[in-house]
Amino acid sequence: MALLENRVALVTGAGRGIGAAVAQGLAAEGACVVVNDLGASLEGAGVECGPAREVADGIVKAGGTAIADDTDITDFDAVEAMIDRATAEFGRLDIVINVAGILRDGMIFKMTEDMWDAVINVHLKGTFNTARHASVHWRENRGGQYRLINFVSGSGVYGAPSQPNYAAAKLGIVGLTYSCANALRGYGVTSNCIAPVATTRMTEALGNRGTFDYSPGNEKLSPKNVVPPVLYLASSRSDWLNRRIIAAGNGRISLYTNYDEQVAVEAETENSVWTNEAAFEAMECSFKEAKEPPNAFDPKP
Numbered sequence: 001m002a003l004l005e006n007r008v009a010l011v012t013g014a015g016r017g018i019g020a021a022v023a024q025g026l027a028a029e030g031a032c033v034v035v036n037d038l039g040a041s042l043e044g045a046g047v048e049c050g051p052a053r054e055v056a057d058g059i060v061k062a063g064g065t066a067i068a069d070d071t072d073i074t075d076f077d078a079v080e081a082m083i084d085r086a087t088a089e090f091g092r093l094d095i096v097i098n099v100a101g102i103l104r105d106g107m108i109f110k111m112t113e114d115m116w117d118a119v120i121n122v123h124l125k126g127t128f129n130t131a132r133h134a135s136v137h138w139r140e141n142r143g144g145q146y147r148l149i150n151f152v153s154g155s156g157v158y159g160a161p162s163q164p165n166y167a168a169a170k171l172g173i174v175g176l177t178y179s180c181a182n183a184l185r186g187y188g189v190t191s192n193c194i195a196p197v198a199t200t201r202m203t204e205a206l207g208n209r210g211t212f213d214y215s216p217g218n219e220k221l222s223p224k225n226v227v228p229p230v231l232y233l234a235s236s237r238s239d240w241l242n243r244r245i246i247a248a249g250n251g252r253i254s255l256y257t258n259y260d261e262q263v264a265v266e267a268e269t270e271n272s273v274w275t276n277e278a279a280f281e282a283m284e285c286s287f288k289e290a291k292e293p294p295n296a297f298d299p300k301p
């Protein structure tokens with residue numbers, strides 16, 4: 001039996017790039033796939049229903065099962081209708097994978113309100129919308145092996161200087177994912193993040209100038225290299241894996257640490273209330289010694 005036989009998946013942003021590769025990978029493993037994509041430009045403008053349909057048609061031609069959907073994931077009510085359509089069409093919904101995304105880059109001192117809102121809307125609100133409506137279905141049908149898989153980014157983990165909106169949205173998605181992991185595990189849901197790296201229209205303009213060589217010929221950065229850990233998370237083998245970030249791409253699959261207290265100091269007064277100077281001294285004494293976490297955006301020596 002194929003890995004994902006009898007499982008139904010919804011993938012947002014599946015008309016291009018990594019989402020398309022994920023949808024094709026799911027279908028090749030036997031899943032029925034709802035291929036969602038608004039057909040937006042990289043900056044989030046415009047609508048064309050071609051990309052979702054092309055990917056869904058390609059899956060069907062290859063012998064798989066898929067339907068195309070061009071819902072704008074920022075629309076709360078429309079996303080509810082999309083989830084209803086998925087369950088009506090296939091009788092169930094096991095896997096939701098939030099891949100859709102846009103970019104409106106700019107330094108914080110140049111960022112407009114529109115740039116901020118557009119990116120927060122697609123990434124953070126879009127992920128909330130699908131998780132919110134799918135969770136109702138999972139709660140009503142508790143006891144499955146349901147999967148919420150949300151795409152995040154090293155941009156948020158490390159703090160990309162020219163992407164304050166995108167970094168905030170992606171780290172917001174981490175918090176949302178952790179919350180869902182704790183809230184929904186009783187209903188049979190696991191909730192995890194994927195932090196990908198791949199050559200797509202989002203990154204190809206960078207060429208080989210940055211940390212990675214995004215030239216189209218570099219197979220290590222093919223979106224296909226992001227797919228195996230997503231399939232693993234989507235499968236029933238991954239029950240044990242919850243509330244984690246997995247990075248994928250460039251030939252690597254890695255597990256990130258989760259946030260936790262690193263070092264603590266305690267007030268030693270009778271009522272445990274710090275004086276300012278005692279707190280300052282204790283913080284400097286203990287926190288300066290703590291190991292600095294890696295920062296991908298440190299200036300190069």
Ligand SMILES: NC(=O)c1ccc[n+]([C@@H]2O[C@H](COP(=O)([O-])OP(=O)(O)OC[C@H]3O[C@@H](n4cnc5c(N)ncnc54)[C@H](O)[C@@H]3O)[C@@H](O)[C@H]2O)c1
Pocket residue numbers: 012013014015016017018019036037038039040041042044051071072073074098099100101102122126151152153154195196197198199200201202203
């Ligand atoms: N490519 C990378 O190296 C990289 C790195 C870190 C994170 N990511 C994340 O991975 C995901 C996929 O990125 P990609 O590189 O494949 O990008 P991409 O631009 O190739 O694909 C994104 C897709 O999302 C769709 N989309 C945008 N707004 C939408 C909306 N409102 N409703 C429905 N669909 C919408 C677009 O039409 C597009 O087809 C994104 O969440 C991105 O932030 C990518």
